Amino acid sequence: MIELATLKMHLRVDGDEEDALIGAYLEAAKAHIEQHCDRRLVEANPVEPDEMGLTRDVEQALLLLVGHWYANREAVVMGGGPSAVPLAVDRLLWYRKRF
Numbered sequence: 846m847i848e849l850a851t852l853k854m855h856l857r858v859d860g861d862e863e864d865a866l867i868g869a870y871l872e873a874a875k876a877h878i879e880q881h882c883d884r885r886l887v888e889a890n891p892v893e894p895d896e897m898g899l900t901r902d903v904e905q906a907l908l909l910l911v912g913h914w915y916a917n918r919e920a921v922v923m924g925g926g927p928s929a930v931p932l933a934v935d936r937l938l939w940y941r942k943r944f
Contacts (some may be wrong), residue, residue: 846888846899847871847907855908867915874910880902881938900924906934 852867853859875886884897891898913934 846875846886846903848859852908852911865913870908870911870914873914874907877910878906878938903938905937909934 849864849867852865854872856867858867879885879897882897884891884895886899886903887896888899897903
């Protein structure tokens with residue numbers, strides 16, 4: 846899917862202390878996108894109707910979700926405005942939903 850090095854560059858993380866955490870966020874983001882689109886992510890070209898390829902827009906949605914969850918690790922943000930999943934993720938995935 847997405848290489849750990851790509852994720853760390855997106856997050857601007859240099860060390861390897863949080864690699865497991867970043868990997869867990871990636872797995873959660875993949876599950877979120879699969880649920881959102883009602884399709885299973887595959888690296889190769891989709892063959893079945895319930896499969897979805899890892900296109901550039903889907904990859905960007907994964908990066909945005911991981912970045913959002915990495916920066917906002919708590920359910921409540923204190924001292925600032927509300928924090929929600931970026932609208933860009935919905936825009937990148939909306940047409941992939943199966944109705």
